[in-house]
Amino acid sequence: MCMAERIILHIDMDYFFAQIEERDNPRFRGKPVVVGADPKNGSGRGVVSTANYVARKYGIHSALPISKAYQLCPDAIFLPVNMELYQKVSSEIMEIIKKYSSQWEIISLDEAYLDISFSGSYEKAKEIGENLKKEIFEKEKLTATVGVGPNKIVAKIVSEKAKPNGLLVVTQPEAEKFLEPFDIDDLPGVGPKTAEKMRSLGINKIGDIKKLSKEDLINIFGVVGEDFYLRARGIDENPVSSEGVIKSIGRQYTFEKDTRDSKTLFSAFDEMILDVYKELFEAGFNFKTITVVCRFQGFETHTMAKTLKKPTNDLKILKTESKKLLLKFILQNQKLIRLIGVRVSSFS
Ligand code: TTP
Ligand code: MG
Ligand code: MG
Numbered sequence: 001m002c003m004a005e006r007i008i009l010h011i012d013m014d015y016f017f018a019q020i021e022e023r024d025n026p027r028f029r030g031k032p033v034v035v036g037a038d039p040k041n042g043s044g045r046g047v048v049s050t051a052n053y054v055a056r057k058y059g060i061h062s063a064l065p066i067s068k069a070y071q072l073c074p075d076a077i078f079l080p081v082n083m084e085l086y087q088k089v090s091s092e093i094m095e096i097i098k099k100y101s102s103q104w105e106i107i108s109l110d111e112a113y114l115d116i117s118f119s120g121s122y123e124k125a126k127e128i129g130e131n132l133k134k135e136i137f138e139k140e141k142l143t144a145t146v147g148v149g150p151n152k153i154v155a156k157i158v159s160e161k162a163k164p165n166g167l168l169v170v171t172q173p174e175a176e177k178f179l180e181p182f183d184i185d186d187l188p189g190v191g192p193k194t195a196e197k198m199r200s201l202g203i204n205k206i207g208d209i210k211k212l213s214k215e216d217l218i219n220i221f222g223v224v225g226e227d228f229y230l231r232a233r234g235i236d237e238n239p240v241s242s243e244g245v246i247k248s249i250g251r252q253y254t255f256e257k258d259t260r261d262s263k264t265l266f267s268a269f270d271e272m273i274l275d276v277y278k279e280l281f282e283a284g285f286n287f288k289t290i291t292v293v294c295r296f297q298g299f300e301t302h303t304m305a306k307t308l309k310k311p312t313n314d315l316k317i318l319k320t321e322s323k324k325l326l327l328k329f330i331l332q333n334q335k336l337i338r339l340i341g342v343r344v345s346s347f348s
Contacts, residue, residue, distance in 0.1 A: 129169075
């Protein structure tokens with residue numbers, strides 16, 4: 001293998017929140033489990049965080065309104081989000097993952113990349129993946145899926161396709177052909193808007209992107225057009241890097257009933273601010289940017305951000321600045337409020 005070639009491993013835990021609940025409550029096994037907002041016999045608001053694979057057979061998935069999930073399977077086991085527990089399990093898993101390479105990058109609570117180019121061959125890389133899965137299972141009694149590929153983009157799509165409890169290796173020469181049949185939505189960077197535009201141009205599969213020249217892609221999609229050109233060919237030079245591991249910390253809350261009651265709004269907001277602060281404190285971060293999101297009746301959603309002159313971890317500043325932003329929303333828009341959220345970012 002040429003020295004410049006890389007081997008990247010992507011790992012993602014299977015139905016993470018729900019799998020932890022199943023592990024801790026063996027009586028849930030084999031039954032549909034949904035973690036998320038309270039369904040309140042179908043009138044609940046908020047969304048599904050995740051569902052186990054049994055529940056997914058009913059069409060239940062992350063981000064689905066919880067009321068819809070209840071309609072699809074009223075007999076499912078509905079559980080609240082026990083974030084503290086999931087965070088604890090996540091950090092234990094990440095400690096295991098980090099042992100497998102000095103070059104790691106944590107993407108979310110249940111997902112990470114490892115640069116394992118040092119393995120020198122895809123056979124060795126596969127062994128590393130097997131050992132990693134085995135160690136996580138032995139220590140945490142949880143399954144994960146591993147994808148191995150020549151770069152981050154390919155490794156991520158490989159692991160998505162190998163779910164659940166899978167391990168799949170796609171080598172550099174296989175990568176381009178491997179990607180061709182998958183939907184354009186599977187390609188990182190292609191969001192719903194871009195996907196719609198691509199479909200209107202007859203581009204449905206990743207392989208179809210190759211029908212357009214680099215110039216065409218840049219003309220249509222701007223600078224990211226060049227990324228699409230490369231990614232469709234299985235090329236991605238992004239390094240695995242632990243810098244900027246967690247990009248933001250935030251909370252949001254959907255009200256029982258759309259409201260403009262300031263007591264309701266601000267007490268929920270205070271609670272979220274405290275949660276954010278706690279997580280920030282535990283992570284040992286300073287933030288510079290505060291973002292507040294406000295969703296009004298009819299799903300009209302706005303965000304406002306404030307960037308401070310200096311990074312801080314001061315709760316008072318967080319409280320004052322985020323409340324100023326929320327107040328602006330309330331004053332600018334007379335509509336009832338459905339959801340509010342607060343997020344801090346630009347960490348140092
Ligand atoms: P994912 O890895 O996207 O999903 P998953 O682990 O539940 O299932 P899969 O087997 O397909 O990987 O997300 C990890 C966790 O993040 C998930 O268990 C719950 C949480 N999550 C949300 O709370 N809301 C969301 O919209 C998504 C996508 C995830
Ligand atoms: Mg997962
Ligand atoms: Mg994930």
